[in-house]
Amino acid sequence: MTDWTSGYVSDISYTYGYYPELQPNRLRLAFLERGVAAPTVANACELGFGQGISVNVHAAASNVKWWGTDFNPTQAAFAQELAAVSGAGAQLFDQSFEDFCSRTDLPDFDYIGLHGIWSWISDANRTHIANFVARKLRPGGVLYVSYNVLPGWAQMVPMRHLLTRHADMLSAPADKLVQRIDRSLEFADTLLQLKPAYAKAHPAVADRITQMRKHNRHYLAHEYFNRDWLPMHFLDMADWMHRAKLDFACSAQYFDLVEPVNYTQEQSAFLKGLPDPMFREAVRDFMVNAQFRRDFWVKGLRPVPPMERTQNVKALRLLLSTRRDAVTLKAATPLGEAALNEDVYGPVLDALASRKPVTVAQVEKEVEKKKVTFGQLMQAILILAGKGDLQVVQDDKVTAKAKPQCERLNRHIMGMARAGGDITTLASPVTGTGVSVGRFEQLFLLARQEGAKTPQQMAQHALDAIHAQGQRLMREGKAVDDDAESLAHLVEQAKKFEADALPTLVALQVA
Template sequence: MRSLLAVSNDQIEPIGRCIMSAWTEGYVADIPYALGFYRETVPAHIAFAALSVGKNPGLSMAPKRVLELGIGMGLGFVINAASNPSTQFEGVDFNPLHIAHARGLAEAADIANVSLREASFQDLAREATEGQHDLELIVLHGILTWVSAEAHDAIVEIARKRLKPGGLLYVSYNCMPGWAAVLPLQRLMRENAKRISGRSDVQTGAGLDLVQALIKEGAGYFAANPSIAQRVERLMPMDRNYLAHEYLNANWFIFHFADVAAMFGRAKLEFVGSATIAENMNALCLPQGMRSRVDAEADPVFKETLRDIAANKQFRRDLFGRGVSSTTSAEQNALLGATRFALAGPRGKLTFKFPTIMGELEGQAAIYGPIADRLAQGPARFDEIVALPALKAGGPEAAVQAVALLVHGGQVLPLPAQAPDPAPAQRLNRVIAGKVELGRAYSFLAAPTAGSGVQATNIELLLLTALHSGSEESSSALANDLVARMRALNINWLSEGNPVTDSVQAHSRAEAEAHSFLAEKLPLWRQLGIV
């Protein structure tokens, strides 16, 4: 059971950029990062991921203090803090815009369990003391790829001095071999950006235009690597701010897993498993012909190297632990049995299709349906799920795999060991919904029952604002309110890509959305403590 799972030319630089480059160390800092939330950074998800591979999640199940290095705009950081109010969250980023945004959200929602600091990782490493060991969990999402070698050394020092024995570290990063063919594309865009004046998002757009022109002109690199042209097509509609951070940083490390393992090994950290839960299951992440080879490999580092080669992996979400022990089967059963789970979306919208490296997997409705039906009634412990008639035949191992895949697919959320106070998260959700009403682009809400966050559309957030403003909980009342708020923001419905200008048709769409919201989404949000 335990194994289930820069500038216009090289000499002259605009004054503003020259000053900025002194502290950015080549990191894109003239435009903000995307407002994202990543469930793999959630303590309850990390604890379940470790437990599912037979490792003791220990301190991560109810961490007292969490450090996030490189918080970006800080939306995910603040959502995690609001949804886990008994945990102290420490956030560090060297971009003052990022810290100011996160602090603004936290202060507006009166989130008391956060400390935010504008500083470099090197600053933090210098100030850390030997044996400080005040952290149960350290989180780094994506940042490892984009910072300097000196920053990597600082990260290791922070982990060595501050992560408690029994603590976990989550780190995600671009990796080999999946990015190998993309290296020339990134360098092309980076070099082209040096020739383009203006902000990084403008430089990104110019770089993509150049790439498209080169493809049409028959450049041999693109002809020899047709997957790159396909990648560029996928990039074209994406947010330019995000792409600037992804492709224009001067530091751009594409790691082999063995190098990352060696890096954190200097801090006495060992590999635990992937936070992308399906990637711990060989049947779902390896070609059939390679499974016996990987199963037989005893070296955990080389085993992961084989996995990466097998899947042509380009992004890893790793968990490393400091003195984290393996569980016995009995210990794993006991910890799993007490773990609670909840639906992340309305039961009627659930599908049992799970994305994996090897393609999409479709689960058997006869097994997954009863689990979803039970969770639609409210959160349930794992031992309740195992006892369902549909799962008795397969036993605990089949139940673990089914629940793990539902968590992997985002349909189900593992819950914290103790139910959090929902008030801070609900205050934050009011702030977020209010900002959307003012034209800001947010798409996540805090879900304190799960100690996590969930995605929400602009329409859902406007409907939530209407409820916060005292609108009656009826389709007609909410539709009237929604139409007015959309008009104020100059937002139109679309039909076949064209704006809906007919008021009757627009109101009909609004009423349908309001009805669906009241019937499906609002009950779920109440279950998750969102409202």
């Protein structure tokens, strides 16, 4: 019998995560920073879309037409349900990579995205994908791919091998995968307590096991327990990409584009002294001990003339998506926590504080009064965008088209929040991206749509919703049986929501 799973975990559904790097709009700022021409994206494709949260948010929140596949029919059916609700027209299938990538009825794509799956599939499937990209990505088109990378994973490779073999060899045939994962982690704890020489040589492994214990078991199943699992050196990835005629453009992580937060002055000088840019990128991974990369590759890299680049940068529209007084002037970087210069970031944040879209040129005009240079402004934009405090805004016509699609999708997701909190993302037509909104925040939004006007009314609506499911409010891991206590807690949450989160959701046209 043919194994339709190709060794990929199928008896546990993937998590309902959202991955903003898959949104084509994200590449605009990164490509402009690097002086690389970015395509206009009309047709896009996501390979291995999981539960379909990202692909459906991005289809609903933009004017891009999306296609995609995920081998798991249960996940594909759920993704198709979301696509039908939004009406955005995403074409989503449950085909294998081999079958989907050999189709002759697909359009040529301006953008193809893969999040994580590259590390968890066989070389045969990597070949299908590389051939598909070579055949179906337009000249000038972009591939986004994220993957586990060496050297950051090097210490964990032997332990991961032991964990998966323990799950396969020492578990009862009837054991569910979650049970096997738990027993594998218990085995790892026992082994490490014996202080084997391996653990002494690689002390970070014990920390990794501790962190794994805290993770959702569905996440662990897909992250660690697939048959195929291959962290890859950057230069090995480059060999695969060159088969598809792709050139490395830049990282999709904005922090990676800012040298001072990644390297010491000596490290930066050393990297600049390396004549080959691809080899330099590989050495960069050693500088930061990279374990996961999110990269843009382009079919036919074209530099943008400096004057045109500057004009395009200044025309970008930005929106502060965090309340001005809630933005922290700190950032976690490979060099440790970085303190952000108040003399630079204060004026930039003040110029964005209206929570309305403004162009980079408008911000530049304001911050010049405080002697903030254009270079400092661009670095601040990248850091704030990397922290999630700042978003690039779409054209108003795109926003207008996307808004009803987002409203339908968001209403459906918020309705699902009555039963549980699996999906914590809603779609913004302003940015074309997803916005993190927790279960009770979604219930508060739903209450507002249904006429609630006060925190008390929103809280009562949320409490009624969870009681209708036979559920109780949980605090510190324990069920709260007293309704008055539950309501009082939710009222406080609703007040906080109204003061902190709601203005952002209004600015993003989610509320």
